[in-house]
Amino acid sequence: MRLRLALLLVLALTLVAAPGRAEDRSIVVASTTSTQDSGLFGYLLPLFKQKTGIDVKVVAQGTGQALDTARRGDADVVFVHAKAQEEKFLAEGYGVKRYEVMYNDFVLVGPQSDPAGVKGQDILAAFRSIEAKAAPFVSRGDRSGTHAAELALWKQAGIDLSAHKGPWYREIGQGMGAALNTASAMDAYVLSDRGTWISFKNRGELAILVEGDTHLFNQYGVMLVNPAKFPHVKKEDGQAFVDWLISPEGQAIIANYKIDGQQLFFPNAKP
Template sequence: MSRLNQGRAAIMLRHRFFILALILAAGFAQSSLAGDRTITVASTTSTEQSGLFGRLLPAFTQKTGIEVKVVAVGTGQALDIARRGDADVVLVHDRAAEDKFMAEGQGVARFDVMYNDFIILGPTADPAKAAGHDVVKALQRIAESKIPFISRGDRSGTHAAELRYWKEAGIDPARIGPSYKDIGQGMGPALNMAAGTGAYVLSDRGTWLSFKNKADLVILVEGDSRLFNQYGVMLVNPAKHPDVKKADGQSFVDWLISPEGQSAVANYKIDGKQLFFPNATGVPTN
């Protein structure tokens, strides 16, 4: 091969390497960009421990390419995370706390998503004679009986509801005595402690249905309209927190309240029992 042909061959080889490098670089850039499509949702332990997110999130990601990282804590903690700008979306269940969050300008808009109900669980023998359809009377009997009651004590939506019911019952739980056990933990640990000690406990129905270690616990109080448990979703306000991923976060909100997202909520069942009931209207409630 002549020197001229050798030179041309070398130039062509370098050109091919250059084109290959550009293709690889473009691929890496696209991969990096796709990897950045991740949002953080601060939510309640009930949405995770019930298994609901395990059903919803893969469907959402498959449709949009957006990955979702869930921080599952009590509602109060979830809203505090959002107040710091460390979440893009919040999905919680304490309407009074949600309204306060919105009044502070921390959320863009609040939408109803779904509901279930709270229940009081206790030992099958029901030593406090709490069974029935009146949550207030049940708590009064439990307090009088001095049978242990497990409180989450974690500023969750369930804990906030429990405190409202005690107030309606005219009882300060701090004055009940040692039978009132404030554990400062989530729904799973509270249920485990109640199951292990023969205690009473307030739970959301979704977590209860997915809970495996039921032991001697049974549902004793249900059906009171005051036990209604509504969930709401809010995009964190990017005007207050510039790092909020507005477009992708809004995509999650929009999908959750869409017919597709609502159908995914409705179709999540355990042993044929529906855990959450969709009720989004697509109309902001604030």
């Protein structure tokens, strides 16, 4: 009788605990606003959950903020786009291994009237012209991958923003969607990732003016946060997400994400 009661108790505890374990299959991914604003996560994550049962909760921030979130141990995975910052994160011991996932490119967007005369393919000349004519320019100013790319372009163009920044240069400290909305309202220039631009609806008089320059390449990488530093990191489920993104299945799904027939991201994970 005692054995039977013990077995019944074990069975009851198992039945009570099972739903909790199922609900607990979730991970936190610190990522960029571009993967969120472009609609990529809205497309990818339901497919990942359908396959694995793992729910992905996204914290969408600029790349610098996303990496800081992971440095505090508040994420299981980081999925961002600023290689130098990602390699620093790894060197500090916060990540396990960086995997390249996909790429697209940045584009310089501005008013169709193009008051700074930048239309063409030379992004450095375009930045010089914007500064010389003090044409309105919106900067994300949020330590994101796009913001880092923009600052690098000013530097490569030979422009010291600390000396030349004026009312024409507006930093908003917000994500890509907000920057595009601000540029649309101001008829200003702005550097955008192509994915968010394609999905952006409030274009007003804005159009792509500079694209195709090799300086505008935009690579995305993913890393599991180091469970040796943060034991609460869900390493199995986090790694399952990383592995799925770089698998042939995940890569094909990324390639298939399109808006109005336009592909937003191009998978390039190494076999």
